[in-house]
Amino acid sequence: MTAVLIDGKAVAARVRATLKDEVAAFTAATGIQPGLATVLVGGDPASEVYVASKRKSSVAVGLADLHQHLPEDATQQQVEELLHRLAADPAVSGILLQLPVPAHLDAAPLIELIPFEKDVDGLTTMSVGLLAQNKPGLRPCTPSGVIELLDAYDVPIEGANVVVIGRSELVGRPVAQLLVNRNATVTITHSRTKDLAAVCRTADIIVAAVGVKGLVTADFVKSGAAVIDVGIHRGPEGLSGDVDFAPAAEVAGFITPVPGGVGPMTIAMLLGNTLRAAQLQHSLASASASASASA
Amino acid sequence: MTAVLIDGKAVAARVRATLKDEVAAFTAATGIQPGLATVLVGGDPASEVYVASKRKSSVAVGLADLHQHLPEDATQQQVEELLHRLAADPAVSGILLQLPVPAHLDAAPLIELIPFEKDVDGLTTMSVGLLAQNKPGLRPCTPSGVIELLDAYDVPIEGANVVVIGRSELVGRPVAQLLVNRNATVTITHSRTKDLAAVCRTADIIVAAVGVKGLVTADFVKSGAAVIDVGIHRGPEGLSGDVDFAPAAEVAGFITPVPGGVGPMTIAMLLGNTLRAAQLQHSLASASASASASA
Numbered sequence: 181m182t183a184v185l186i187d188g189k190a191v192a193a194r195v196r197a198t199l200k201d202e203v204a205a206f207t208a209a210t211g212i213q214p215g216l217a218t219v220l221v222g223g224d225p226a227s228e229v230y231v232a233s234k235r236k237s238s239v240a241v242g243l244a245d246l247h248q249h250l251p252e253d254a255t256q257q258q259v260e261e262l263l264h265r266l267a268a269d270p271a272v273s274g275i276l277l278q279l280p281v282p283a284h285l286d287a288a289p290l291i292e293l294i295p296f297e298k299d300v301d302g303l304t305t306m307s308v309g310l311l312a313q314n315k316p317g318l319r320p321c322t323p324s325g326v327i328e329l330l331d332a333y334d335v336p337i338e339g340a341n342v343v344v345i346g347r348s349e350l351v352g353r354p355v356a357q358l359l360v361n362r363n364a365t366v367t368i369t370h371s372r373t374k375d376l377a378a379v380c381r382t383a384d385i386i387v388a389a390v391g392v393k394g395l396v397t398a399d400f401v402k403s404g405a406a407v408i409d410v411g412i413h414r415g416p417e418g419l420s421g422d423v424d425f426a427p428a429a430e431v432a433g434f435i436t437p438v439p440g441g442v443g444p445m446t447i448a449m450l451l452g453n454t455l456r457a458a459q460l461q462h463s464l465a466s467a468s469a470s471a472s473a474s475a
Numbered sequence: 476m477t478a479v480l481i482d483g484k485a486v487a488a489r490v491r492a493t494l495k496d497e498v499a500a501f502t503a504a505t506g507i508q509p510g511l512a513t514v515l516v517g518g519d520p521a522s523e524v525y526v527a528s529k530r531k532s533s534v535a536v537g538l539a540d541l542h543q544h545l546p547e548d549a550t551q552q553q554v555e556e557l558l559h560r561l562a563a564d565p566a567v568s569g570i571l572l573q574l575p576v577p578a579h580l581d582a583a584p585l586i587e588l589i590p591f592e593k594d595v596d597g598l599t600t601m602s603v604g605l606l607a608q609n610k611p612g613l614r615p616c617t618p619s620g621v622i623e624l625l626d627a628y629d630v631p632i633e634g635a636n637v638v639v640i641g642r643s644e645l646v647g648r649p650v651a652q653l654l655v656n657r658n659a660t661v662t663i664t665h666s667r668t669k670d671l672a673a674v675c676r677t678a679d680i681i682v683a684a685v686g687v688k689g690l691v692t693a694d695f696v697k698s699g700a701a702v703i704d705v706g707i708h709r710g711p712e713g714l715s716g717d718v719d720f721a722p723a724a725e726v727a728g729f730i731t732p733v734p735g736g737v738g739p740m741t742i743a744m745l746l747g748n749t750l751r752a753a754q755l756q757h758s759l760a761s762a763s764a765s766a767s768a769s770a
Contacts, residue, residue, distance in 0.1 A: 237688075309604030312652070313644055313671050339667045341674075347655055349608055357607070360642055365674065367662040368655050372634045379636075417615065 183407070183432040184333065185280050188325075189318035191332045192444040196241055196451065203242040203455055214273040215244030216300065216451075216453040217266045221259060222252035222282045231278050237447050243454050246272055256306055263293040273458035274300035278448070297460045300453040302354070310353060316360045316460070323355035325445025326387055326408050327362065333434055335385065335406045343383035344442035345369050345376070345422070351410050355387055376400070388422035396423040404433035410442050477726040479628065480541065481703075483620075486627045491536055498750055509568040509753035510539030511595065511746075512555065512561045516554060517547035517577045526573050532742050538749050558588040566716055568753035569595035569636055571745070583703040592755045595748040597649070606649055609656045611755070613748050618650035620740025621682055621703050625767065628699045628729055633658040638673070638678035638718040640664050640683035640717070646705050650682055673697070683717035691718040699728035705737050 183412050216238045220231045234243045248262060259281070265274045275298045281287050296306035303321035310317030330337055342364045346352035352368065359366045369379055370390070380386055380400035388396045389410035401407060411422030421438030429435045436442055502508050511533045515526045530540045543557060554576070561567045576582050591601035597615035605612030617672045625632055637659045641647035647663065654661045663683070664674055675681055675695040683691045684705035696702060706717030716733030724730045731737055 203600035225750055305608060305610070308607045309600035309602070312603045312648060313600060315600070322559070337671050341669070353607060353655075356663075360648075360665075363667040365662065365664050365668040367660065368651075369660050370658070372658040373660040374634050374636070395531075415743045457650070 181405050181426070181429040183429045183435040185407055185429075186329050186333055186434055186436045187408075187410070188329060188436060188441040188444040191329055192325075192448040193333075195328065195448040196237070196443070198457060199448070200241040201453055206455060206458065208340040210462055212273075212458060212462065213242070213244050214455050215271055216248045216274045216276065216454045217248055217272045218276050218278060219248045219250070219259075219262065219266070220278045221250045221254050221285065224280070225279075234276070234447055234450060237451060237455065238264050241451050242452065243273075244271070252282055254282075254285075256290070258292055259285060260293060262332070263290060265286050266375040267295050267298065268292065270461075272298065274298055274450075274454040275428075275462065276300055297464060298457055300450055300457055302453070303349075307353070308349075311357050311361075314357075318457060318460070319358065320350065320354045321446045321449035321453065322351050322410060322442065323358050324449040324452075325442055326410065327358050328445060328449065329408060329436065329442065330385065330406065331407075335386070335434055340364045340384040341367070341382055342385040342387065344369045344379070344387045344389065344429050345396070346388070346410075348389065349393075351389040352387075355389065359387075361386075390422055392422055393420060394422070394424040396428060398424065398427035398431050400401050401431040403431055405431075407432045407436070408442065409436050411444065412438055426447055476724040478724045478730040479654075480700075480724075480727055481624050481736055482729045483624060483626055483736040483739040486624055487620075489627070490623065490740070490743040491532070494743070494747055494750060496507060496522070496538040501538070501750060501753065505757055507753060508537070509750050510566055512541040512543055512567045512572065513571045514543045514545070514554075514561070514570065514572045515556065516545045516573075516580065522573050522575075529571070529742060531716060533681060535666035535672040536746050538568075538746065539566070547577055549577075549580075551585070552560065554580060554664070555584055562588065562590050562593065565756075567593065568756065569593055569745075569749040572593055572598065592759060593752055595745055595752055598615050598644075603644075603649070606652050606656075608645070609652075609724065613651045613752060613755070614653065615645065616741045616744040616748065617646050617705060617737065618653050619744040621650050621705065621745075622653050623702065623740060623744065624737065625701065628701075630729055632680070635679040636657045636662070636677055637680040637682065638662045638664055638675050638681045638692070640650055640675070641682065641683070641705075643684065643686075644759050646684040647682075650705075651686065654680075654682075656731065663711045685717055687717055687720075688715060689717070689719040692722060693719065693726050696723050698725040698726055700726075701729035701738060702727045702731070704731050704733050707733055707738065712761040724759060733743060 218231050266275050275294045289323045299307045304316045344356045356366050357474045387404045387408045393413040409423040411423035419439045478676045512524050561570050594602045596615045639651045642665045651661050651663050674694045680701045682703045688708040704716035704718040715736045
């Protein structure tokens, strides 16, 4: 293998270590301990594991754990009431509704009850709009993790030709916006794209987020390009991504493994968003207080 | 010239004629006449001309003219109160705050007071987010006009390689989103793009919205490509666009002139948005009424 391996575990560990210092400094300066309210409805085993991991990671960087658990048979109204209460509670910096919710609930309107300044998943329509307008707000975690990995390995983004494979709400679209905001030339591709391999061969950076196992073969990759693999697939030989790793690594200049590439970044970025949410609320409150004082 | 000339005046006239029938049908079916509230603050001469044109065009397709005029020295609070009143008024389908507002006012928070279902300019953060999520909402007028022109001349969008030049909030970014939603492969380029001419030569469709007079020369254009020019520049020889028209028209398959291309589409799409706003509010009201009835 000739490519530099992008070590997501190491980058995520550094992000968390820096964050721990930043949280301590923010708390010392303001008297506010940022807190994350994870909201779990029911007892889906995978969701329980994810939420436990998010809570443990939060505490490790100095965030308050404000977890909320509702029973499996909670009504839409009960979840709404909880989200309204968390939205109004100044001790809650970030709100994360763990998905999926039980089938009798309608997730989309519940997500929209999270105010943009507490939306640490960056999934509400307001957060999506703020990103598309390049205005201050909270950005979705996995796309932010992709940018963080490129920066950690000094892969130039400004002026780079980037091909994003996939146009999902969770990854493809927001990562394209983040890259445009960083002055990359960005091509958004998907299942209707003609000659995807040829389009990808023009790229200095490929972000594969399409959910098709091993789609990106070595002939997609320009010599020296950076290949970021957001896909994750379980097979008999374990986990793998959207990239056919070993052959692609012989052509690429940088490449993320699966597992151990983008995956570890997501929770690290969530923790960072919780601090940023607390900072955003603090600056909004200060602006509002000084506006009242001058009125 | 070998390219087919895309006649924006003719397409806009057809859009308005169809719209007039649709407005009449909606009014007949619901008893609601859709109404557009243009809001003009002060007496900027160019703004007065634009607003007069929008009002006259509205009436011509059967929309109610609900124009509001505030004096030049109106306070931020007075404009806010007017926008709140229009937001709450069921007779108002669409609200358009004519920009620029006088220098002592802050336009950005005023725009955000327009509810997404009345945002006929498609400029609020909510509307931008709904477009980026490909959810129902009102789309900005000039980008929608670009799509309408391509459709009117049967230029295939699905699977086409499209290069958008410019990443403005008003045109570049939203037109890229609309094209992705229509299954095009879209490349967003800008001032930091390397070898823009080479990138553009890969395009089946070029949308020039960068605001640089004559930037797109014939060597940017693949033989037979469609070239849509959103630029508008005033010079000693009259109006011209971002495209060096005469030489580009010898290579392109389709091309818009300036004036008479994209320009005439903007007001036509605004009128269409006002009807769509009325339809959206009607369906939201019906859904809310049936939810109450079943509760």
